[in-house]
Amino acid sequence: MKHERHALAALTPEKDVIDDVVGKLCAPSSYQAFACRKLTDSPMPSLEILSEVVDRLKAVLFPGYYGDSEVTPDTLAYHTGCNLDVVFRKLADQIKRGYCFVCVGQNKACTGCEDQAMEKATAFLRSVPDIREKLVLDVQAAYEGDPAAKSPGETIFCYPSITALIHQRIAHELHELGVDIIPRIITEMAHSETGIDIHPGARIGKGFFIDHGTGVVIGETCIIGDNVRVYQGVTLGAKSFPKDENGNPVKGLARHPIVEDDVTIYSGATVLGRITVGKGSVIGANVWVTSDVAPGSRVMKAKVVDKG
Incomplete structure (x- = not known):
């Protein structure tokens, strides 16, 4: 054990090396090209929280397939309401962070972002039934368009195109509301997972089917x-x-x-x-x-x- 500790100590860099690297990386000239608001007064958008928001929206859009698989018609209203309540609060905060993120990049004074974020989150919530209506048609198109699909539910569980379209249709509504950066983050989550790259600004009609998708x-x-x-x-x-x-x-x-x-x-x-x-x-x-x-x-x- 003593020998192991000695060996590890030998691998530790000299303090002046660490100090030198830290100094270079923390110099404003090193990070000013991509400086984030968190280094001043406002936190960045959170990938973890946005992932939770999307997961909760999936549970609302396709209950049972995502979220609590034990949901029943008797408990559906409870689960839907709880998820939407969390989505609203966390999404509003992320929208605000997105505004501040863009503001710092353009050297703008950030004013009224919280009120705007609440308005956008409310408007988005009202669009969720329409998002489901479009996605149901996408699911039906996938089922009818692929002989290998045994049921519409199989396409929800298994098809990367449905995952990509869930993300894109959510992100597109936010994009249309003028929300900064958050829509792009949401579509890039699906891009990383599925290999399907759809920009949130793209306008996609009813019954869209991407076969295989990669x-x-x-x-x-x-x-x-x-x-x-x-x-x-x-x-x-x-x-x-x-x-x-x-x-x-x-x-x-x-x-x-x-x-x-x-x-x-x-x-x-x-x-x-x-x-x-x-x-x-x-x-x-x-x-x-x-x-x-x-x-x-x-x-x-x-x-x-x-x-x-």
Whole structure:
């Protein structure tokens, strides 16, 4: 034992080495590029708390599948009310933290954030029934669209696309309410878990089904109609974007595709730019598309359309 303690002591760095590294890492010049509000007067958004908020929302949206699996019709109101009460309080606090996080990055004075956060959390709570209605149609689309699915419930338990859509539809409502950073954190939780990357700003219609799902990317300004199906490896992305006088990308421009109703996009297809894929079209596997597709078209092989 004495020999082990001696060996461990020999592995301990000199105090002046620690002091030197600490000094460099704590110098404002080292962290000012990403400085967080917690270093001044307001805590950062919490990944742990936001994960709890999403888990409680899952238990509300699909009771029995998430949360308490023993919930019954007699106890449903109790469980739903308890979860929503916690969601409201914790979400309001996280929304406030998100506002403060953005404010410090833009050197703004943070005023009225608490009142705004309460208003946004209240508005979000009112949207939860609509979120469930959309998700139920997504579940039904997954069940009807995959012969391997034995029941709608199986898709809730097992399909990564349903997990990704739960997160995205929650995050999208918050995004539409003007909530800062929290929506992106929520969608990135699902991205890490499922390999499906859907920006919270994307507008997704009813009955959306992502089959398999791994590697799917759907950009911020993408608009997807009703009853659309995409397969693994599909990218709905930006072709290019203008830059300002300083060479930085101009934010907020519509740069992702519009996919109309009843479109199917097979695995590995890449659809780029603010183009429209017309209603009822089929995009084949591994196709590269950068120009409009007329309704009812079948695009089965790639071709060079320009040099842009």
